[in-house]
Amino acid sequence: MDRALAATPAVPLGQDAMYDEMFEAGGEVRPAYAPLNAHVAKLSPAELGDRQKTLERSFLLQGITFTVYGAESSTERIIPTDLFPRIIDAPTWTRIELGLKQRLLALNMFLADLYGAQKILMDGVVPRDLVLGAPSYRREMVGLYVPNSAYANVCGSDLIRNETGEFMVLEDNLRVPSGVSYMLANRDASKRTFPEAFGAARVRPIENYPDLLLSTLKSMAGEWRSNPQVVVMTPGVYNSAYYEHAYLARLMGTPLVEGRDLVVHDNMVYMRTTQGLRRVDVIYRRVDDDFIDPLTFRRDSALGVAGLFNAYRAGSVVIANAPGTGVADDKAVYAYVPDIIQYYLDQDPILPNVETFLCRDPSSLQHVLANLDKLVVKAVGASGGYGMLIGPHASQAQRDEFADKLKADPANYIAQPTLKLSTAPCLIDGAIEPRHVDLRPFILSGAKTVVTPGALTRVALTRGSLVVNSSQGGGSKDTWVLAEGDTPA
Amino acid sequence: MMLARVADSLYWIGRYIERAEHFCRLSEVMLSSVVDQTDSARQAAHIVLSAMGEDEVDAEAALRHPMTSVRNITLDREEPGSIVNSLSHARENARQVRDQITTETWERLNMLYLRITSPQADMAFSHNPSGYLQEIISDLHLFKGAADATMSHGEGWRFLQLGVYLERAQLMARLLDVCFGDAAGGYHLDEHFAQLSVLRMACALEPYLRVYGAEIEQKHMINFILFDPEYPRSIRFSAARIQELLTGIGSQIEPLDGPRPERLAGRLRARVEFADFEEFSRAGASAYLAIVVAECARIHEAVYETFVAYPLEERLPA
Numbered sequence: 001m002d003r004a005l006a007a008t009p010a011v012p013l014g015q016d017a018m019y020d021e022m023f024e025a026g027g028e029v030r031p032a033y034a035p036l037n038a039h040v041a042k043l044s045p046a047e048l049g050d051r052q053k054t055l056e057r058s059f060l061l062q063g064i065t066f067t068v069y070g071a072e073s074s075t076e077r078i079i080p081t082d083l084f085p086r087i088i089d090a091p092t093w094t095r096i097e098l099g100l101k102q103r104l105l106a107l108n109m110f111l112a113d114l115y116g117a118q119k120i121l122m123d124g125v126v127p128r129d130l131v132l133g134a135p136s137y138r139r140e141m142v143g144l145y146v147p148n149s150a151y152a153n154v155c156g157s158d159l160i161r162n163e164t165g166e167f168m169v170l171e172d173n174l175r176v177p178s179g180v181s182y183m184l185a186n187r188d189a190s191k192r193t194f195p196e197a198f199g200a201a202r203v204r205p206i207e208n209y210p211d212l213l214l215s216t217l218k219s220m221a222g223e224w225r226s227n228p229q230v231v232v233m234t235p236g237v238y239n240s241a242y243y244e245h246a247y248l249a250r251l252m253g254t255p256l257v258e259g260r261d262l263v264v265h266d267n268m269v270y271m272r273t274t275q276g277l278r279r280v281d282v283i284y285r286r287v288d289d290d291f292i293d294p295l296t297f298r299r300d301s302a303l304g305v306a307g308l309f310n311a312y313r314a315g316s317v318v319i320a321n322a323p324g325t326g327v328a329d330d331k332a333v334y335a336y337v338p339d340i341i342q343y344y345l346d347q348d349p350i351l352p353n354v355e356t357f358l359c360r361d362p363s364s365l366q367h368v369l370a371n372l373d374k375l376v377v378k379a380v381g382a383s384g385g386y387g388m389l390i391g392p393h394a395s396q397a398q399r400d401e402f403a404d405k406l407k408a409d410p411a412n413y414i415a416q417p418t419l420k421l422s423t424a425p426c427l428i429d430g431a432i433e434p435r436h437v438d439l440r441p442f443i444l445s446g447a448k449t450v451v452t453p454g455a456l457t458r459v460a461l462t463r464g465s466l467v468v469n470s471s472q473g474g475g476s477k478d479t480w481v482l483a484e485g486d487t488p489a
Numbered sequence: 490m491m492l493a494r495v496a497d498s499l500y501w502i503g504r505y506i507e508r509a510e511h512f513c514r515l516s517e518v519m520l521s522s523v524v525d526q527t528d529s530a531r532q533a534a535h536i537v538l539s540a541m542g543e544d545e546v547d548a549e550a551a552l553r554h555p556m557t558s559v560r561n562i563t564l565d566r567e568e569p570g571s572i573v574n575s576l577s578h579a580r581e582n583a584r585q586v587r588d589q590i591t592t593e594t595w596e597r598l599n600m601l602y603l604r605i606t607s608p609q610a611d612m613a614f615s616h617n618p619s620g621y622l623q624e625i626i627s628d629l630h631l632f633k634g635a636a637d638a639t640m641s642h643g644e645g646w647r648f649l650q651l652g653v654y655l656e657r658a659q660l661m662a663r664l665l666d667v668c669f670g671d672a673a674g675g676y677h678l679d680e681h682f683a684q685l686s687v688l689r690m691a692c693a694l695e696p697y698l699r700v701y702g703a704e705i706e707q708k709h710m711i712n713f714i715l716f717d718p719e720y721p722r723s724i725r726f727s728a729a730r731i732q733e734l735l736t737g738i739g740s741q742i743e744p745l746d747g748p749r750p751e752r753l754a755g756r757l758r759a760r761v762e763f764a765d766f767e768e769f770s771r772a773g774a775s776a777y778l779a780i781v782v783a784e785c786a787r788i789h790e791a792v793y794e795t796f797v798a799y800p801l802e803e804r805l806p807a
Contacts, residue, residue, distance in 0.1 A: 060603065061596045063584065237585050246587035256588045261492050265805050272493040274644065274796040276742055276804045 019165045019422040020434060021086055032089040032482055035200035040084070045430055052083050052427050055189050064185055064243055080475030081186060082426040083193050086437060086457040087201065087480045096159065096167055096441065097451045099351030104155050104443050106341040107172060107328045111151040113344075114327060115141045125343050126336045130360070134333070134380075136175075136326030138289065140296055144313060146322055147220050150445045153320040154213070154284075156180070156456075159351070159439040161422035169351050170419075170438065172329040172337070174321060176286050179456040179476075180442050181244035184209060184251075186478035187454065203480040206454035209442070210251035213284075216446035220318040221281045228281035228318075230254045231271065233262075235287050235303045245286050259287070264307030267314040282318040283308075289323045297323075331380045331414050332358055354419065360411040368415040369406060372399045375415040377406065390466060392418050421466055426459055426477070436460040438468050439479065453481040495589050496648045497797045498582040502598075503652020505579035509572050510629045511660045515540055516559045516572075517622040518690050523555040529680035536687060539667040540660075542570065559618060564610055572625065573605050591639040597632040601625065647734045651792070654734070658727040658757075659785050662778045664691060665714055669707065670775035678707055696720045711774075712766050724781060725761040731788065732758045740795055742804070750791035757784040 017025065022033045029037045040048070059065070059078040088096070113120050114131060121128045131137055156177030158170045187206055191198050214230060221228035234245035236258050249256035261271050262280065270277035285292060291301040296309035311317045327333065335356040341349045357364040357375075368375060372391050379387035389402040406413050423434035441455040458468035459475045468474040515537045522533040534555060538548040541562065551558035563572045580602040583595055604610065605625070614621045633653075640646045668678055668687055678684050684705040688694040691714050700717070701709045717723040735751035761781070769777050 061600060062592070063587070063595065063599050232588075237581070242584075243587075246584075250588035255492050255495075256586075257492060258494070261494055263801055268806075272801075273490045274493055274496045274648075274738070275490045275740065276799075277801070277806070278490060 018163050018420040019161050021161075021422055021424040021437065030087075032087045032201075036085065036087065036194065036197045039194055039197040039200075048083070048427055049430055051193050055081060055083050055193055058189060058192075059185065062185070064182070079182060080459075080461055081182075081189070082435075082459055082475055082477040083190070084425055084427065084432075085190050085194070085478040085480045086424045086439075087482065088439075088455075090482050090484045092167070093453065093481045095350060097453075099167075099169075099349070100155075100157060100441060100443050100451050101449050102341060102345065102347065102350050103157070103169065103172070103337065104152065104445055104449060106344050107155075107174065107337070108149055108151050108445060109344040110340050111322075111325060111328050112146065112149040115144065115146075115151075115324065120340070120343055123343070125339050126333065130332055130336075131327060134327050134330050136289070136324070136330055138324030138327075140309060140313075141322065141324040145315065147222075147318070148445075148447050150220065150447075151322040152325045152328070153216055153220065153322075153445055155443040155445065156440050157443065159441065160354070160419055161439070163420045165422070167351060167439070168354050169337070170354055171331070172334065173440075174325040174329040176288060176321070177440075177442070178241040178244050178286070179440050179458075180209060180452075181247040182476050183442070183452075183454055183456040183479070184247070186456070186476060190478035190480075198480075201480060202483045202485065204453040204483050206452050209452050210248060212444055212450055212452070213248065214252045214254070216444040216450070217282045217284055217318070217320055219446035219448075220320060222447070224315075225281045229279060230282040230284065231257045231280050233257050233259070233283050233285040233287055233292075235259075235291065239286075241286065248284075254284075257283075259292075259303045259305050262305040262308070264305060264311050267307070267311045267316050269305070269308065269311050269317045280317060282320065284320050289326060292319070292323065331378055332360070332411075335414065354416050357415040359406055359413040359415060362410075364415075365406065365410045368413075369403055372403060374418060376418050377402060377413055377415045380412050380414060390418065393466075419466070421460075421468075424457070424459070424477070426461070426475075428461070428463075433463070435463070436466055436468070437477070455479040455481075491589070491644050493797045493799075495586045495645070497793075498586045499589065499645050499648040500652040500792070502579045502582045502586075503649045503654075504656040505575045505582070505652075506598075506629060506632065507653045507656040508570070508660065509575035509579065510626055511657075512541065512562060512570070512572050512575065513622045513626045513629075514692060515690050516562050517619055517626075518686050519555065520559055520619050520622075522686055523552075525682065527680075527682065529682040530686075532678070532680070532683045533686035536664075536667055536683070537690065539672075540664045540690070556618070560611075560614060563618075563622065564605070564614060573610075576602055576605055576625075586645075589645050591635070593635040593639045594632065597628065597635050601628045601632070644738055647738050651731060651734045651738075654727040654730045655785055655789060657722060658724050658731070659782055661691065661714060661722060661724050661727070662781045662785075665711065666775055666778045669711060670778065671773070672775070678710075681705060684710065692722055693720060708766055711769065715769065716761060716765065718762075725758075728754070728758040728761050735788075735792075738796070742795065742799075747791060747794070750788055750795055753784065753788045753791050757781070757788065760784070 022030060024030060056078055059081060065078050110120065120126055121131065152174035154177060156173045156179060159167050160170045161167050183206065217230050218228050231254055232245055232249040234242060234256055246256055255271065257271055263270050263272065269280045271280050287303055290298045291303040293304045293306065293308040294301045295306050312319050335358055338349045338353055341347060357368050359365045359368055368377065375391045377389040389398065391399065421436040421438060424437045425432050426435045437457050437459050439455050439457055442452050444450045457477045457479045459477055460466055460468045461475045462473055519534050519537040522530040534552055535548055538551055543551060561568055561571065565571050566573055568574065580598050583590060583598050587595060636646065636649060667673060678687060685694065688697050688710065693714060697713050700713065713720060714723055716725050718725055720726060732751060732754035735754045740749065
């Protein structure tokens with residue numbers, strides 16, 4: 001009866017045993033997946049193919065696309081999306097939620113400290129030069145008042161599941177994390193793809209994310225403006241995440257502005273409307289620190305607003321996330337997050353870190369150089385899957401080249417063991433095959449902290465690949481977080 | 490109240506959509522004209538090319554290969570005024586204001602854009618050129634219908650409509666000038682076929698027949714396309730909508746110099762509402778139409794100065 005899914009071997013990739021989201025080691029379907037499995041088993045491969053096509057067509061029509069520039073003309077491709085949801089049961093989710101709240105609370109306290117009294121540096125918990133020397137540390141932020149001490153209002157952490165099924169934090173994204181629109185679009189699609197299974201599984205809703213985001217943003221200005229004007233700021237239509245910026249603005253009912261729509265006068269921020277200038281109170285900016293204000297940050301930026309940072313400094317506008325949050329998601333600072341949680345909250349971290357070697361430390365550097373074929377090496381400043389070496393998948397020449405880079409600038413690199421990311425079944429060219437996945441949940445923090453009961457599951461669509469970034473051939477799928485109660489039969 | 494840039498984009502969506510629809514209709518008429526090898530058909534094809542802005546030499550060249558020239562007008566991205574370019578510009582503007590238009594409206598336009606820019610477009614066009622153009626026209630009607638039925642009829646919708654009607658008034662003025670203006674040498678549309686073709690270019694054939702019957706006269710054609718109060722493509726109809734839309738948009742702000750856009754629109758409306766064929770003849774077709782076109786252009790400028798590209802220093806809080 002499990003014609004479709006049970007035919008999938010649990011350990012298919014010819015490597016060591018790894019955790020599969022849907023199947024136990026013996027090949028039985030995990031209880032959380034039972035309703036989905038029962039439903040999918042009724043569908044023929046052709047029917048599944050049709051549903052996948054319908055899904056892709058709806059993404060194309062909605063414009064959930066990115067542009068591929070070719071020799072002749074540019075074409076638009078959809079962000080690859082897989083029709084099978086990934087499912088997380090209630091107890092597992094509770095732990096993730098608590099862990100994420102704990103982590104973001106500690107990181108916001110860390111930021112408030114770094115831009116305030118710097119106690120953690122004086123106590124020697126985190127090395128002073130590591131933080132103050134990071135390019136993402138913004139001196140301009142020192143001593144500024146941030147309401148609720150909420151520096152990072154929107155956070156998207158990357159979690160992975162190791163071979164024992166334990167969730168670990170791979171990365172914190174406190175700058176301008178994206179992907180939430182794909183989470184919502186995937187949900188919309190999966191409800192239509194598997195309506196019966198969706199109903200039977202008792203999935204927690206995520207559709208109120210835009211409301212939560214809006215109230216989080218408003219709570220940042222609540223103290224002095226009763227009905228603050230919120231805007232979403234985008235670098236513009238050519239940005240790869242533009243779809244998301246427009247999507248959030250539309251669902252929050254706020255204007256979507258570009259830098260050229262804003263002007264600063266007497267430390268007040270205004271937008272140019274058809275009826276003259278209108279005051280702006282909260283800017284949810286999807287533009288990097290460097291580009292928000294050419295007077296304060298990069299002078300060659302055409303995306304920003306001259307004088308915006310001074311207006312922020314004067315307290316007449318909220319910028320969310322606050323400038324300078326990037327220092328807390330720096331890949332080197334990452335290694336200290338368990339200590340940071342311990343230091344501010346006096347608690348053990350609920351979600352563990354992945355073991356990390358800081359190459360700035362000579363003994364770690366020796367270890368990394370000796371084990372390049374087993375490790376993943378990442379540049380501290382880079383993101384999006386660029387500037388990294390996956391040791392086991394690289395050639396000897398690539399490893400030698402990276403070894404030279406490491407020796408030349410050890411402080412710029414960290415190394416982690418090659419992780420056995422968990423796998424989940426995906427429809428690949430008409431056949432069901434396991435692919436590696438990670439998990440990006442979204443956490444909002446203003447007057448209070450909320451974790452949306454859902455996430456973006458990113459998929460490495462290439463067989464055996466561990467890279468899930470959409471810029472590197474990754475796709476996504478919906479994530480069902482199940483409600484408390486009996487495990488569905 | 491909306492972002493000035495957003496109003497600008499919505500306005501241009503309207504203009505590009507209207508231009509694309511008009512060019513589809515012209516091209517479609519041209520395709521059916523060249524099937525007939527008569528002088529009158531030739532005249533109709535010539536009118537189409539002139540109405541699209543081709544000069545005498547280019548028009549002659551295009552008439553030797555009518556199929557290729559219609560294909561280029563439809564699908565050639567190198568032609569600035571081609572239908573594919575108008576639709577691409579409209580869609581690009583819509584993407585910029587994706588948060589301001591409803592999903593239903595956006596999806597109509599996006600679908601049309603994806604189809605006309607797909608690698609299969611050329612084949613689909615060659616297979617049935619006339620059908621291809623008619624399909625674009627009906628998709629554009631769906632777009633306008635979706636906008637009408639799903640968008641709030643507030644400021645944004647008004648800017649969209651303003652673009653449609655300003656473009657329409659100018660396109661119709663251009664068409665009339667090509668048919669009856671000085672360059673055409675007066676009223677030379679003697680042949681029934683040419684007259685019929687022009688009415689089809691203006692999407693006026695059926696409404697015209699209902700008013701004047703099948704005995705087509707040039708005087709009636711001019712009266713109808715310029716001055717009819719109910720036919721939705723007449724210049725009078727467009728002028729009335731332009732004035733209403735601008736009054737609806739309103740503005741709490743006085744323009745720096747020159748009259749407000751709604752005042753200019755009122756002037757245009759009065760000009761075509763109270764004029765008649767005698768006045769048109771007396772002024773001379775080209776001269777009269779030139780005034781209409783110039784007034785449309787002034788309205789466009791005034792809209793920009795008032796709502797979009799106003800100097801900031803005048804609008805800062807005291």
